[in-house]
Amino acid sequence: MTAMFLDSCAVREETLLSPxxxxxxxxxxxxxxxxxxxxxxxxFCYRISLHDIEALSWLSHLRCITSLRTVAQKPYYQLNxxxxxxxxxxxxxxxxxxxxxxxxxxxxxDVLSEQLVLIQEIEGDGIESYLGLTNxxxxxxxxxxxxxxxxxxxxxxxxxxxxxxxxxxxxxxxNATVRHFGLELxxxxxxxxxxxxxxxxxxxxxxxxxxxxxxxxxxxxxxELKNALMNVAPTNYIMKDEQLSASIKNTPLYxxxxxxxxxxxxxxxxxxxxxAREFFASNxxxxxxxxxxxxxxPKSLEVIAVILQAHSMQLGAxxxxxxxxxxxxxxxxxxxxxxxxxxxxxxxxxLIYAQQFTAHLHIEAGIYAQDIYxxxxxxxxxxxxxxxxxxxxxxxxSNNPLLYAVAIGGKS
Numbered sequence: 406m407t408a409m410f411l412d413s414c415a416v417r418e419e420t421l422l423s424p425x426x427x428x429x430x431x432x433x434x435x436x437x438x439x440x441x442x443x444x445x446x447x448x449f450c451y452r453i454s455l456h457d458i459e460a461l462s463w464l465s466h467l468r469c470i471t472s473l474r475t476v477a478q479k480p481y482y483q484l485n486x487x488x489x490x491x492x493x494x495x496x497x498x499x500x501x502x503x504x505x506x507x508x509x510x511x512x513x514x515d516v517l518s519e520q521l522v523l524i525q526e527i528e529g530d531g532i533e534s535y536l537g538l539t540n541x542x543x544x545x546x547x548x549x550x551x552x553x554x555x556x557x558x559x560x561x562x563x564x565x566x567x568x569x570x571x572x573x574x575x576x577x578x579x580n581a582t583v584r585h586f587g588l589e590l591x592x593x594x595x596x597x598x599x600x601x602x603x604x605x606x607x608x609x610x611x612x613x614x615x616x617x618x619x620x621x622x623x624x625x626x627x628x629e630l631k632n633a634l635m636n637v638a639p640t641n642y643i644m645k646d647e648q649l650s651a652s653i654k655n656t657p658l659y660x661x662x663x664x665x666x667x668x669x670x671x672x673x674x675x676x677x678x679x680x681a682r683e684f685f686a687s688n689x690x691x692x693x694x695x696x697x698x699x700x701x702x703p704k705s706l707e708v709i710a711v712i713l714q715a716h717s718m719q720l721g722a723x724x725x726x727x728x729x730x731x732x733x734x735x736x737x738x739x740x741x742x743x744x745x746x747x748x749x750x751x752x753x754x755x756l757i758y759a760q761q762f763t764a765h766l767h768i769e770a771g772i773y774a775q776d777i778y779x780x781x782x783x784x785x786x787x788x789x790x791x792x793x794x795x796x797x798x799x800x801x802x803s804n805n806p807l808l809y810a811v812a813i814g815g816k817s
Contacts, residue, residue: 537595544620573771
């Protein structure tokens with residue numbers, strides 16, 4: 406480990422929360438200083454509305470604004486994926502090749518306008534060679550980048566955790582959207598992340614973190630990009646955290662493919678997903694608790710369900726639906742989650758652990774949590790992902806490191 410780079414174990418130690426640390430760091434944010442939330446390419450760039458060409462319509466559900474309100478005299482965006490409080494540390498780029506009606510090129514997905522913004526046309530060149538492909542990929546290649554400063558502005562180095570949790574939510578949304586539209590993801594198996602990042606025109610404050618193909622590998626050979634793409638700043642200003650930036654830069658691309666559940670009403674669920682900030686325990690049936698506890702858990706994770714309030718189900722901790730220990734842990738869980746009082750109305754909290762503290766396991770925790778969000782929306786109950794907790798106190802239910810928590814309860 407160099408002075409400029411923290412590995413994941415060091416990140417955990419540096420970002421542990423305790424009651425003393427929380428008290429020492431408590432301060433008021435100057436929301437006027439929040440960096441810009443979305444990347445803007447110059448107005449001279451060619452644009453295509455996602456609603457004008459049928460082959461592009463699925464992209465409008467991939468990362469989309471589902472609600473807009475005003476908080477502290479600033480726009481507060483809610484997307485189909487959470488972002489630890491309107492921080493939006495992700496961007497999406499799409500390489501399009503041989504899609505009828507669309508110029509072959511590399512585009513930025515403009516969430517605000519629901520448009521693809523052309524950054525550079527391509528012919529026989531493209532990003533394929535940076536991903537171990539020798540032939541052109543026909544269809545779409547979706548790249549998700551992480552912009553750590555958008556999150557570290559508020560959370561400091563602990564933003565490392567939130568960036569990867571958010572990335573997991575976005576990967577899950579990509580998987581679910583592709584599955585809903587009857588498309589298929591092509592998993593990439595090789596990569597050269599640094600060359601990809603450089604040729605995509607990224608500076609030190611933005612990093613491609615994952616790439617997926619939607620289409621098929623063709624027969625024609627492909628060349629590297631002729632020139633690096635234009636560099637556009639990801640925020641209106643930057644305050645560098647070299648440890649955080651280097652740690653994300655040195656994390657390999659996440660290239661795993663997860664089979665998401667198929668929801669007949671997915672488009673509605675995707676557009677109505679919200680992080681609840683109030684729960685009404687009496688409005689949630691025990692049957693919903695049982696359904697959530699039976700959801701498949703990735704082998705890489707351990708999920709402990711702590712039942713806080715129920716009509717007849719025994720209170721206590723469960724693993725994979727099996728009873729572990731009895732007890733009323735409501736006050737323990739509220740304290741674990743930084744004494745956030747809205748947790749008091751929850752029926753259940755899912756505590757997501759992993760055997761190791763790594764970036765990729767945080768991503769998988771986010772993928773699992775996105776499925777829980779959709780399930781809760783389908784069941785008509787509330788859900789809230791929580792990444793802030795007193796780390797050491799999570800050991801009450803598991804010896805593994807706690808990565809994420811999801812509070813669940815009835816709606817009004």
